[in-house]
Amino acid sequence: MTSVKSNKGTAKVLGVLATIAISLLFLFIAFQKVDLSRSFSIISETSFLAVLLYLIVFFASHYARALRWQYMLDSVKPNISKNHLFGSVMVSYGVSCVIPRLGEVYRALFLGRWENISRTTVLGTIVVERIIDVTFFAFASLVSASIYSGNLYGEIPWLKTLLVTGFSLIFIAVLFVLLLVRFQNKFTAILVSLSAKISLKLSDKLRTLFETLIEGFSSIKSLGHITGIIIWSLVIMLLYALNTYVGFFMLDMHNSNEINFASAWVVMTLSSFGNFIPTPGGTGSYHAIAIFVLTKAYGFDSDSSAAYAILTHFVGYVAFIASTFLIIFYLNWQRAKQGLPKETFLSVLKSNPDSK
Numbered sequence: 001m002t003s004v005k006s007n008k009g010t011a012k013v014l015g016v017l018a019t020i021a022i023s024l025l026f027l028f029i030a031f032q033k034v035d036l037s038r039s040f041s042i043i044s045e046t047s048f049l050a051v052l053l054y055l056i057v058f059f060a061s062h063y064a065r066a067l068r069w070q071y072m073l074d075s076v077k078p079n080i081s082k083n084h085l086f087g088s089v090m091v092s093y094g095v096s097c098v099i100p101r102l103g104e105v106y107r108a109l110f111l112g113r114w115e116n117i118s119r120t121t122v123l124g125t126i127v128v129e130r131i132i133d134v135t136f137f138a139f140a141s142l143v144s145a146s147i148y149s150g151n152l153y154g155e156i157p158w159l160k161t162l163l164v165t166g167f168s169l170i171f172i173a174v175l176f177v178l179l180l181v182r183f184q185n186k187f188t189a190i191l192v193s194l195s196a197k198i199s200l201k202l203s204d205k206l207r208t209l210f211e212t213l214i215e216g217f218s219s220i221k222s223l224g225h226i227t228g229i230i231i232w233s234l235v236i237m238l239l240y241a242l243n244t245y246v247g248f249f250m251l252d253m254h255n256s257n258e259i260n261f262a263s264a265w266v267v268m269t270l271s272s273f274g275n276f277i278p279t280p281g282g283t284g285s286y287h288a289i290a291i292f293v294l295t296k297a298y299g300f301d302s303d304s305s306a307a308y309a310i311l312t313h314f315v316g317y318v319a320f321i322a323s324t325f326l327i328i329f330y331l332n333w334q335r336a337k338q339g340l341p342k343e344t345f346l347s348v349l350k351s352n353p354d355s356k
Contacts, residue, residue, distance in 0.1 A: 019100050019278050026277070026284030030291050034306040042251060042307040050249040051315060057246055058319060061239035065089050068232035072125040075221045077117050083334075084114040087327040094324025097281035097317055104130075109348040114331065124216020131173055136233050137272055138166045144266040148297070149258075155297045156270065177217060244268035247312045251304070258298045267293055271309075281317050 066085035073080055088111040096103030104126050112119035141163055145152045153160045220226060245264035248254040270293045274286035287309040294305035332342040341347070 016099060019280060022277065023279040023284040026274075026279065026288045030284060030288035030309070031306060034291070034302045036306070038303040039307040039310060042304060043311050045252070046250050046311060047252070050246060054243060054246045054250060054312075054315060055319060057239060057243045058316060059323075061236055061243055062086070062089055062093070064232055064236050064239055068229055068236065069125065069129065071225045071228035071232065072128060072216075072219055073117075073122070074219075074225060076121050076125075076219050077115060080111075080115055080117075083331065084111055087331055088114070090320065090323045090327050093281075093320040097320050100278040100280055106345065106348070110328075110343065113343050113348045118215070120212055121215040121219060124212040124214070125219055126216070127212060128216040128220070131170075131177070132229065132233060134166065134276070135170050136237060137269060138163060138170060140237055140265070140269040141166075144269045147262045148266055152266070152297065156293065159270070162273070240272070241265040241268045244271075244312075247308060250311060251307055253300070253304065253308060256298070256300070263298060266297065270297075281320065282313065283317075286313055 063086050066082060066089045069085055069089070070080060070082070073085075088107045091110050092103035092107035094103065095106045105123070108119045108123040108126060111117070112122050141159065145159070148155075220229070241261065241264050244267050245254075245259075245261055248256075248259050248264065253259060267290070271286060271290040274289040275282040277285035279285045287306070290309040290312075291302065291305040294300045294308060295302055300308075328344070335342060
C-alpha cells in the first residue's frame, strides 16, 4: 500500500515538473528575440482606466460562463446559487494557474459541497463543457479565417492542420459520447471488458470515466437547456473577443489601422489555443502564440507584442488568484452567518455523506 501511494505521489510530482518544463520551453520560444527592457517600458505607459475596463469585461465573461453552466446543472438541481456557480468557476481558474487541470477537480468539489450535489455529476458537466469549448473555438477559428483581411492560413501555417485535426477529434469525441449515452450498458460493458484484458486498474478508471460522462450529458435534458447553452456560448466568445480588444487600449495599440473588433476576434481565437496546453495558467504557451499571431498576422514588432502578452496574462493571472481567495472568504462568511461549516481546499477533499 505504501509503495502504491509513493508511486502515485512520484507520478504527481513528475506531472507538475513536466508542466513547468513545458511552460519554461514556451517562455524561451516566446521571448528569445524580444527586448524585454523595451517591452516593460511600453507596459509602464499602461492606461489604468483601460485596465479597469479590461477587468470588468474579464469578470463578465466568466460570469457568463457560470450562467451557461447553470443550464447544464438545472435538471440536477434547479435554482443553484449563482454565487456558488461563479465562485466555483473562478476557483477553478485560480487553482489551474498553479497546477493545470487540477482546478477543474476543485471546481466540482467546491460546488458539490456548497450545493450538496453529486460531485461526479458536476465533474461530468465540466467534461461536457470542455467539449463544447473546444467545438466553439474550432468554429471561431473558421470565422477568423473568413474575416481576416488576408490569407490567415498563409500567415499562420499551422492553423489549417490544427483545425483539420481538431474537427476530426471533435467528430470522434461526439460520436463516442453519442454511442456511450445511447447504448451505455452494452457499449460500456464492451469497452470495460476489453480494457480489463490489459489492466484491471485501467478498466476501473474507464468505468469511472464513462459514468462521469454519462451523468454529465444526461443532465442536459431539454431543448431549452441546449438553446441556453448555445446562446451563452456565443456570448462568452463575444466577451472574450471584447476583452482582447480592450487589451489593445491598455497599451495604445488600438491606433493601428489593422486593429478593430474583427482583429481582436482573430487574436483571441488563436491565442486561446495556448490555454489548452497544460501549462500553469497558460504561462508561456499563451505568450508564445499571442506574440506569434500579433507579429505575423498584424505586423506588430516583437517588443510590443510581448508587452501585450505579458500585461494581459499578468492582469488575468492576478485576477484569478486574488478572486479565488476573496470568493472563498466571502462564501465562507456567508455560510458562517447561516450556521454552516466553512469549506477549504482540504475540507472539500473529504467525502460528503449526502452526495457522491
